[in-house]
Amino acid sequence: MSIPARLNEVLNELPAIQARPAGARRVRVDVAPQGLPALLELLKGRLGFIHLSAISCVDWIEDGQFELVYHVWSHEMKLLVSCHVRIAREPGVYVSVHDIHEPAGFFERDIHEMFGVHFDGAPSMEKFILTSWEGPPPMRKDFNTRKHVEETFEWVDYRPDWLKDIERKGGGIES
Amino acid sequence: MSDIAPKYKGSMLRPLKALSFLFREPATLPMRPRPAAKVYRGFHLNDWEKCVGCATCQQICDNDAIRMVHIPALPSDPAKGIRPRRPAIDYGRCCWCALCVDICPTGSLSMSREYIHVSRDVDSYFILPDEEGMHGVRYPQGWAKDENADLLDLKRQEMPEEPPQERADNFSEICEGYDPQTAMLEASRCIQCGMCHDACPAHMHAPEYIRAIFEGDFEKSVAEIYRTNPFPQVCGRVCTHRCETACSIGKRGEPVAIRWLKRAAVDNVPQDRTIAIALKDKAKTKTGKRVAIAGAGPAGLTAAFDLAKLGHEVTVYEEKPRPGGMMRYGIPEYRLPYERIDADIAVIEAAGVKIRCNTKLGRDVTMAQLKGQADAVLLSTGLNKGRSTRIPGSDHPQVRAAVDLLARITLGEAFDIPASAVVIGGGNVAFDIARSLARLQRRAFGKVEVTVLALEERDKMLADEEEVIESAQEGVKLINGRGPKQVVIEGDALKGLETVKCLSIFDEQGRFHPRYDETDVMFHPAQMVIEAIGQMSDVSFLGEDLTEQLEWSRGRIRIDEAGRTSVPWLWAAGDLVKGPDVISAIATGHAAAASIHAALMGETEAREAK
């Protein structure tokens, strides 16, 4: 496994980029936040990375960062390049790449809703899934699902006969 | 809509095609119950005979759908790893993934081939599954464990050992111990059910220290071990490991090697770190109270360690030249190297415990003196005398007690090594002396002639299985089902031992009462007969007055649960009160120390100190 020469050539044109192979037909590229749009443009224009498969967001709360991963596929090279950028968790603002890859609109809107990252220039930052949700962006690591559930819902207190019988004899559900 | 293109209109007769369907078998299913597939994940079934209440199903359940229900009527046996509780399933939460079935250590859980439960009664969705099925109708078993579905690792990591040819003539340690990688792999087999904790006399935090090893944090593991046991080096090698008997993984597979993991933890932490970890919670201030302890075995030293950490001034008196008791003078070095005992004792001494060796009670120091010097006295002198069979001829000088010989070997005291010997007994002590003697014989004569004569049949042996196997590798013979009849003496010379066949060992009440077939006599020629049928205590040092004052129960000093005797300043612990084994001694040592501390500090202060 190595990085194809054509890809290396293109990557070398950009500053502050680290690339390494990450398995069969996978290349991982780490890039500074300001360099990502140029990278995506270049990959798209020169090597046919026209398909934005997904944008993933990871909340590295202990580092105070969000990691955004742009998975782009080239039908031509048969290669998936995952471009990783790290942005500050606060204020959590980044630029939209909607103008380069139209599908970005969907993923950016989703990440905004789930992580609270705002994408400047995105076509829509409106809610899509959590229309009635007033709380914090739930995919953030500091949102505790279990706590939310405990506070919101109640456990069913089953009282079947067999349990009553066991309780009469001194047994019961263990905590 | 535009007109239909002619090519799609087709022939006028085309609709008649539909008539052909009149004669086809319908694809709909008949209106009768259809049997579910053979691996269908229907409702839970649980074989209560197999289930031990380990709650692993509850741990793997991703929906919190399983609750353990305590059922007092069920049998409970911590030593065997059986808890009186069974899982109940909440079908409001269950997602029928059957991971509980796949992980169940005993294989008691499975799922039925039943499809439907419909009810308006919410309570009917919470069930306590048994073999009868959810509705009391025995549907056949569906999803059950098979070798692929099993999520547990049933094979333990192998312990590297010295091969028989390399160990048969020396006393260097046989087991080499796990390296950190192997230890982590072994630790990963644990399911954290805690059966080991319940079964251990000292209630060691085995799940916690195993977990720490899995995480690669050996120091944390040592800290967890020191919560309950100041002899990890010793117990990591020679403990009777009741934890492993109770281990849930052992129900179908090989139990987690808990003893070896304990050893791996201390083996992989440097001594100075171990001392720092062990003394982390040592009291900063002294209490000014003094405690005297008689006997530097595991019980006495455990109590000494606890009390010293609490700020008391502790002195231990020991008859032998080195501390350790039976650990040093009873267990051969190939099982437990002396420097390992020294390592554990160094930690105890680092806590401030003073140990006075070569000080025999009744000879060098009296009980009255101890009482005068200390605020409390703990007796932990152990079982230092071998029991005799009292068969004819057993008073011959070449009839020896196993414990006595083992002590001589440790002390380096010479005795005439017999070219041939028989050992009466089938426990670990019998094998300890047999294997020690075999080594000495191989060195002296180049060959081994030691025979162990056990009362029990091969499958009911009291000794650990590895003792039986390894001794055979080293040339020790074993004859099962033989009871001693008499020692054969010609003139002054011992010629050997006569045995008879043992028919049964216990009577109907389960008491020790062997029956023999006196016609089936066997002669075993030997130069020495060694008795290894048990030990007893020699408490003559107590003196008449104290013996009089103390309350006795069937030859043992009467004590309360914490080890306090009827004499207010005197406690007892170790083999004197329970066992004999190291971990029970440690457990009684802890109990006595806690009781002594409470008594010395007064109830209120003791509570504050906690």
Place this chain on the structure above:
Amino acid sequence: MTTPQVPDPATLAPSEEYDLYFGPNHPGIEGNYSVRVRLKGDVICQAVADGGYLHRGFEKIMEDRLWVQNIALVPRICVPDPVPMEESYARAVEMIGGLEVPLRAQWIRVLMLELSRICAHLFTFGGNAATIGLYTNMFWGVTMRDLFLDIFEEITGARIYHIYITPGGVRRDLPEGVLERIEALLVELEERMPQFEDLFFNNAVVIDRATGTGRMSAEEALAWGVTGPNLRATGVASDVRRDDPYLVYPQVDFDIVTETGGDALARMMVRKGEVVQAVKIVRQAIAALRKVGGPVRCELPNPLAWDLPAGDAYARTESSKGELGFYIVSNGGPRPYRVHVRGASSMHAVQVLEKLLVGSRIEDVAQIMFSLDACPPEVDR
């Protein structure tokens, strides 16, 4: 949820346009999903997709569960086509952990994936027909699918939520005789295909309603991120199984089915062709499974004490609906640090749907959505 403000109609200026809510309970909408359309007469001038009715927070919940426990969750992300979900999750975990899936398990997975594709296409085929009033097709499609569900039940112990594929392989080996029963079922399916053809593809109503409906060009489809059968219906021969192959797909002989119409009809034609190809692949898998023995799962540690090495992986799968992606991050712990599911319908259930609806007629909303095979639960996750 903010309650829509309903103004008094009397106060409004006269308008030719009006809003109509399609769903979430509209019988023509697949699953619980909603599209708000602005109409002028019966022609749509704007469409806004509205999801979230099936949001169960899978990605978040998975962060709280052990690597093995998550296999119980993943099939639920897309009910009509659950196997690719299980497979993608397992494969991403395997990529991070460097696990080697035994050959037999790889073939079993291929078998399961293609059976699932057949089921999903039959379901969509039936549903799509129903949106233009052809209910017989729906009954036939669903009936046929049910016979495949019997096979799933036999192999996995469940009809829909199989929970069968696990990191490292599959949970158990195939039951005796199931390969023969699958073969018999494939024959039955092939016998029915001409009838489906008669009833649907040769049907003047279908041709008239579906031709040109929801059409997109290859350029548009590529720019919009369309994948799967919808992309292939525009003439682009793109298939993850071929381009970014996984399991034993490089050894499998199959054709990539393409059409050029780019409309609802072309999309259904592609699916029909893919059922034929899937049958072909299943037969190859059956032949392979008769020869390849061995374990069906690699050795795994105790699931309660299984820390996957730190790392990340993006597994792509060709599901019946397009490219499915699982991006998983491990921080070296017993649970995933992050799981991101790129639902295969992410594009064509939202942005693409909104575009295609504009200019079409109200009667075609359901048909367009079905012909795109939009699966709302995998968008909502």
